[in-house]
Amino acid sequence: MPAKSELQTILKEQYGINKNISQALTAKDCEELLFLLQDNPLTRKLVDSYAATNARLGNNNRQFGQQRYQAERKLGNLKQDYEKLEGAIADLETKNVQLEQTNTQLEQTNTELEQVNTELSQRKQFLAQEKATLESEIQTLANYNKGLKSKVQGLTADKAELTEANKELKQDNKDLKNIVDQIRLRLAKDMNELLQYEDSQIRRAMIRLFRWTLG
Numbered sequence: 001m002p003a004k005s006e007l008q009t010i011l012k013e014q015y016g017i018n019k020n021i022s023q024a025l026t027a028k029d030c031e032e033l034l035f036l037l038q039d040n041p042l043t044r045k046l047v048d049s050y051a052a053t054n055a056r057l058g059n060n061n062r063q064f065g066q067q068r069y070q071a072e073r074k075l076g077n078l079k080q081d082y083e084k085l086e087g088a089i090a091d092l093e094t095k096n097v098q099l100e101q102t103n104t105q106l107e108q109t110n111t112e113l114e115q116v117n118t119e120l121s122q123r124k125q126f127l128a129q130e131k132a133t134l135e136s137e138i139q140t141l142a143n144y145n146k147g148l149k150s151k152v153q154g155l156t157a158d159k160a161e162l163t164e165a166n167k168e169l170k171q172d173n174k175d176l177k178n179i180v181d182q183i184r185l186r187l188a189k190d191m192n193e194l195l196q197y198e199d200s201q202i203r204r205a206m207i208r209l210f211r212w213t214l215g
Helices: 004-015 027-039 041-194 200-213
Strands: none
8 A cells, every 4th residue: 555645645636635634534545535536526526626615715715814914914004103193292292391381491591691681791890890900910921021031042042052062072972982992892802812821810810800891
């Protein structure tokens, strides 16, 4: 006997009976159903009619499912639009309340500004007097600044002389270092020649002297 899956495939391909329908049958039931369909045209016609009806119902279910999905989606969009509209209305009401509060605050601010304006006028007169005093002090500081500038010019000249002297001193130090390096080099050569002698005391004395010259 063929396997149940093979029998189900034959039923689907030759007679349009889906596997989900034949799944409840045993392999023997599937085989007997095939024999019945092959030998009985009336039964085959009935099965064909059932399969066509099942396919039509499946198509209808798919169409209804699509229509239902579209309707649910449209309903969801309408709900979102309604919620947005409610939110916009609530925002407008809130803004209206805020606007009324702002108007009240502006009136209070206007009163305060009038008071501040009066205080600023008085403050302006006081600052005018302070300005005159400061201008007098500034003139005094300007005269003092002129004296400082003269002193700075003198210090600048001294600084230039010190800079030049320092430059010359650095050059002298450089020349002196070169002379010392030449002396050390000459001494090292002479010491090297003296170290060629066999007298160990002379060699030790020369080594100590050579180390001393190297610092």
